[in-house]
Amino acid sequence: MKLDSKSLVLNLLGTDANIQINKKVLLTLKLEEAFFLSYLIDQYKYFEKEGKLRQDGSFYASNMDIALYTTFNNSQIARVKKAGLEKELFRISLEDSRTKSYYYLNFDKILEMIGTEKSNMELAYKSRFDSEKIEIEMNNVEDIDNLKKFTFNELRFYCKENKIKYSGNDKKGDLIKKIIEFKNPVLLEKAHFSTVNDISFTSEQKNRSLRKNAELSNCVSDISLTVSEKSITNQEQINQEKNTCHVHEKFKNKKDKEIENIFHELGINYTDTNEASSLLILKQFDGNKSLLKKYLLSIHNQLKKLTNIKNLAALFSKKLKEIDFILLKQIKNEDENVTKKIEDENKKRETQEKIINISNEQNKIINNFLSLDKNIQKEIIDVAEKKYFKEFPELEKNVVFKKAKENTYFLYLKMLYPKLLDTLKIKYPEILKIGDVI
Known part of the structure; x- marks a missing residue:
């Protein structure tokens, strides 16, 4: 007689036989952290059912038990425990000469995470891009240059979040044009877009040619999109992109000497691309250049620890364009703590x-x-x-x-x-x- 595999699987994978991970928990925390928290909640249920919870609601769990039942190695266990403590999801009490670990779940904090009014999409976006949403200003032509710095995926998420219609065939240039039309259609009259075959939103893609078909009015630099990190790096090696309007040198904005000196200390050229990225980050710090310097030094130190880097300056420029909002928040919090x-x-x-x-x-x-x-x-x-x-x-x-x-x-x-x-x-x-x- 043939077994009913469907019924058997569904019964064997019922709630009593599994560790359940709530969607909002999964989207708020990293996978390891979400699984570890779900494991602790499962342990709490077990001890409560068996009447083995201590009077204060804590329960015992050794690192060996955690390793056996979660398949985490020691470094993973240390990492998820540290993350959970920092986020105040639970407390750990070391007792009996620090040989036993007792866990206290913070149900208020967990409920706050599960009961959030944010949609799963919002939580997924925050998890993916380390920020709750992209803020885009579109007041003048210069803002178009800043828009180019967002990745293809970020622009698609922005369109999705703001209900801007787009198709799967849209390229990066198409998305930018639609966002400008949504935010400030008047700017479309001042700018002409080139047709760009841009699908380069992953770092593995090779160099592609870039066609320029038009110029901005009033001698504004061409807004055609660069399509690979390699082409950006080549521009930086030249140290200056050719200006299609041939703007005279004396009319160019002078670079900020304080920020330029920071780059010189790091041994990196203060290119136009690096300047634009730095000014965007500086805006996040409300113009505080000392916080910007901490951010730049932190990124530089992170990259120096990596091995097999052929071009540190190019990678540094790329990282600046991809703003690290977690690092921003960390530096802001440190500054607020020092100020307080x-x-x-x-x-x-x-x-x-x-x-x-x-x-x-x-x-x-x-x-x-x-x-x-x-x-x-x-x-x-x-x-x-x-x-x-x-x-x-x-x-x-x-x-x-x-x-x-x-x-x-x-x-x-x-x-x-x-x-x-x-x-x-x-x-x-x-x-x-x-x-x-x-």
Whole structure:
């Protein structure tokens, strides 16, 4: 008798026999992280069902168990644990001389991820491009040059997200034209597009020729699209693309010297392409060049660690065009933390200085008070004490308070200071002017 393979497979792969990964979790986290979190949730269910959860809701899981049931190696386990801790998806408690690991799931954080109002498409886009969406400005012809820096896939996603109709046969130039028409159709009157056979959106594709059929009006550089990283690199080796309008040198914008110096420190030419990419990144940092420098140094250091690089400068230029939004956010957060720390330290210092100034002022007034005739002092103290004990009657018969008056009279006067000052202002205002203290 032939087995019903369909029924058997569906039953054997039922929920009880599998680790389930929620779609939103998968699209929010990386595959390894999503699988590891799903494994921990599955373990929680098991311990809860068996009545083996600890009172605080934690459960034990060793690295060996994780390796056996997830097939992760040690480096993968370390990586997903670190990522989960950083994202606050769970906590880990090391107990019994750090030999046992107990996990505490953060269900609020997990629910926040699962219950997000963002669509699966939005989450997939964020996961793919490290940003929630592409922001495109289209106010003038110069913005068209910035649009060229987006990849073919990014432009397609942008069209899809903004419901701009396109076909599978559309090339990169076609997508750009449609986006301009969607954002600011007036610009189409100022620019003419060349017919570009551009399907070069992967790094493996070879060099292709580029035809230029038209020029922008008012002597604006041609907006024809480059079609390979190799052609871009060749342009950079020449250090300047020929301007079709032959704009005179004195009318060109001068390069930012600060940014140019950063490139010189890295041993890389500050080409027009690198300048355009840097200015886009600088805009993300709200014009903060110190943050831009951190970004450039970080990218450069990452590339230096790679082996078999034939042209570091060309690869560096390529990486600048593909803005790393995770790195941007990381640098911004570091800067915000440093700024907050400085602000907190300044506030703390200001508070300390204020306390010191108040204390010094009190000391001056008390010293001036003690220089007065003893009878006048007693008269003022009697009035101040009456006011003080009226507000704090429990201290009138307090032994410690009385001893303070006998043994540390100066400190006693500082305790009475608010009432002492009030009395001086009312009965003897001229005393406050002694020694130029007001």
